[in-house]
Amino acid sequence: MNDCLFCKIVNGEVPSTKVYEDENVYAFLDINPINPGHTLLIPKRHCDDLLKAPGEDLRNLVSVAPRIAEAIIKSLDYKGFILSTNNGGVAGQEVMHLHFHIIPRSKDDGHRPFERRGYEENQMTEVAQKITNLL
Numbered sequence: 001m002n003d004c005l006f007c008k009i010v011n012g013e014v015p016s017t018k019v020y021e022d023e024n025v026y027a028f029l030d031i032n033p034i035n036p037g038h039t040l041l042i043p044k045r046h047c048d049d050l051l052k053a054p055g056e057d058l059r060n061l062v063s064v065a066p067r068i069a070e071a072i073i074k075s076l077d078y079k080g081f082i083l084s085t086n087n088g089g090v091a092g093q094e095v096m097h098l099h100f101h102i103i104p105r106s107k108d109d110g111h112r113p114f115e116r117r118g119y120e121e122n123q124m125t126e127v128a129q130k131i132t133n134l135l
Contacts, residue, residue: 002046004046004095004097005044005045005095005097006042006095006097006099007041007062007097008048009026009028009076010026010042010043010044016029017029018030019039019068020041020064020067020068022064023044024043024044024056024057024060025041025042025043025060025064026041026042026043026044026062027039027040027041027042027068027102028040028061028065029039030101030125033100033103034103035070035078035103035104035105035106035109035111036076036117037073037075037076037078037103037104038101038103038104039068039070039098039101040099040100040101040102041061041064041065041099041100041101041102042061042097042099042100043057043060043061043098045057045099045124047098047105048074048096048097048098049085049087049088049093049096050087050098051087051097052098053098057098057115061098061100065083065100065102068102069083069102072102072104073104074103076104078104078105078106079107080104080105080106081102081103081104081105082101082102082103082105083099083100083101083102083103084100084101084103085098085099085100095120104118123133
């Protein structure tokens with residue numbers, strides 16, 4: 001038995017407000033939106049997160065994301081959007097089923113952008129090297 005909330009939504013066991021569906025992808029409104037129109041885009045096939053997702057599932061999500069985002073911002077008169085995913089609990093992932101947030105934004109919506117921090121001396125080069133070494 002799969003206890004995944006998003007799998008239950010895809011299977012019709014839990015209600016959602018659907019905005020898009022095809023054979024591989026399901027998109028529905030977030031019940032706690034940052035702004036009205038905040039949509040969750042998920043693969044129908046379960047995978048926990050971005051790092052575990054088959055390439056095919058990622059391609060399916062990315063191929064429909066622009067179409068859904070454009071419909072959100074045009075229909076609701078927004079000027080832009082954020083496409084994001086939280087990977088793991090420490091990053092804020094609450095449901096362990098890969099999902100992208102499409103968050104519509106307007107200039108004065110009251111939400112702050114990401115907090116940014118700089119690097120200490122030589123830290124940027126060291127960080128880049130560590131990442132490069134694993135690629």
